[in-house]
Amino acid sequence: MEEALTLHRLHFAFTITFHYLFPQLTMGLALLILVLKTLAIRTGNEHYNRSARFWARVFGINFALGVVTGIPMEFQFGTNWAQFSRAAGGVIGQTLAMEGIFTFFLESSFLGLLLFGEKKLGPRGHWFASLMVFLGSWASGYLIVATDAWMQHPVGYTMGAQGEILLASFWGLLLNPWALWQYAHTMSGSVITASFVMAAIGAYYLLSGEHESYGRTFVRVGVIAGLVASLAQLFPTGDAQGRLVTEYQPATLAAMEGLFETQPGAPLVILGQPDVVKRKLDNPLEMPEMLSMLTYRRWGAEVRGLDSFPAKDWPDGIPVVYYSYHVMVGLGTIFVAILALAGIALWRGRLYGSRALLWTLLLSCPLPYIANTAGWITAETGRQPWLIYGLMRTAAGVSPKVSAGNAWFTLIGFMGLYMVLGILFLLLVGREIAHGPEPEAQG
């Protein structure tokens, strides 16, 4: 049973990590395409429409991959986590079903119009299609985040006679305070990914001397949007998310920070390696009393360490939680630095000619993917050992009759299939980038 549990967790972790490579780009990119379409209407400059068309093609490829890898996510609640689904399906089934009915139909219809309908719809109709694709993908994101937020911080439910969890308040579920902050944090992360990708491709065009007019637009839009989003990622969204964790998941906070001992004036760890057996942090590089300040807004405040919780309530992968959290925060800080420098250079009119900054933007392209993935790993492994925080342990949620052998079979199958998908995806996106937007001369 233990092996099966590990495999079911790996199964979900692998498929969702791969899946989220695509929506994190499309949600952010939907906003940037809307920005380009709006600029086209406001300025009357066809350049922005051609830019939007190029990004809509990249969007379309990513969206298709997001859909085909998203379908297995919806299935796995039932196939691999059947006891969880039987107990909680009446609650989280609401948000998942709403996603299907409200957003999938909307997105699949309007994306077709965005990609193929520009001639028939005219400029305003096409702008409207881009607005609907944006709304659909952002609503979809909210309903998924609300589902996860309920597992992090269950609200709006009552317990039934047989231990099933019953929905008691629809609006409580939908307006879970955890969901609101987690959504803001997730979406600004998504805008960061899209901004870096846009800026990186712009930088590539400028460095290679091809499609230079587009390169300038992409770099400009990417840097400005990315700077706003990466600041919002630290404050207020990241800060608020951290304080929710402090209040409702104190053991998770201790694991994230590598804080083994409860102490007043707790330090903020910049670097160090947690040793869970000896319950200490090796080679620590710390900022004294900073953690107390960030969490409780007081230098001397006491922060609970892992020692104040029984070991059975610790997240079972403390190093994973600790490192993923530090990778996320470290990269988030680097993003602000890179984009602030690029923003100043843009302001002073030097960015397009600065090879060092353009190379930095180009090479930074994978970093937001790593940061967003690390953020989700922090949230989901940090929630352990709970599947629904405080209500259901992960071991109690698994499908009782699906053996480890069958889980191995499908996990290997997904790994093989997703490898093929990944290669095909890179091939297609590579072709789009090499082909580039339409030449400026054409109508």
Added chain:
Amino acid sequence: METTWFCLISLMIAVYVVLDGFDLGAGIIHLGVARTDAERRAVLASIGPVWDGNEVWLLAAGGTLYFAFPGLYAAGFSGFYLPLMIVLWLLILRGCAIEFRNHMESPVWAPFWDVVFSGASALLAVFFGAALGNVVRGVPLDASGWFFEPLWTNFRLGADAGILDWYTILVGIAAYFALTQHGALWVALRTQGELRERSRRVARWSGWGALILTLLVTWATFSIQPQVPRNFAAHPWGAVFPLLAVGGLAGVIAEVRRENADLGAFLASCAYLAGMLTSVVFGVYPYVLPACTNPAYSLTIYNASAAAYGLRVGFVWWVIGIALASGYFVFLYRHTAGRIESGGHGSH
């Protein structure tokens, strides 16, 4: 409220079968009726703008099932673990085949994607039929309400049945013929020339196949699932569902012989599929997953449903959501109607 949700989800599944049924069927006949690259692109163009949206009905029905009948979703999805995963892989492969066939115009790869598209479509039709067969036949639920079925055991009915036995394979083949006919009628409706003629020929023979298999499946269903004859005896008005199916099939066989009756034939096929599916769900009601071990372990709409409050709230947003979705669909289908030239480009 449970019965309402049973009907609404059955309706969503019927819509899914009718809509995705024609693009799966187009995939089944793809290699046979479309010989040249231009013809193959015409078949793909006929489903191009809509297949993705059609598939969304499966997801939406799955999601609705999850929140309205979490007990059924949990037991069914984990019990049918392997076939569901295989269905997922086939859906992924098929989607990729359609997209990559369109994106990479390569004389080397195009025939490869054609084979993947057609093979995955055919297997999906058989698997969906077999899945329906499993729900009718019943599954080996135990006292705790769980089961796990391997893909096959000894191909006989009984307590250690697999997903595939003689009955479910029979239903799978029936689904294969029904969707072949449905897809052929769609391609005939949307294309012209030689391609249309070949599709009409396929529709003619698959229509007779569907008729024979419908009779066989009906006989087998009445003899292995006692709830079905009980329901039809207790509520004779339920005969409208099989009559819809019979009328639909008769309509297909009659219309497909006439020139210029492509739309009538296709709509008759829609009626046939909807009639078959509603007959089945009427026959098994109130079971949603009967137990072949002990009838008392069966999942019904009462012991597998969510709490009353959730079902009531869900009804409000479901009606709004489906009304919006239907609006998009009508718009999308009106926007893309009309015959496709064998040059292979749709009207979009």
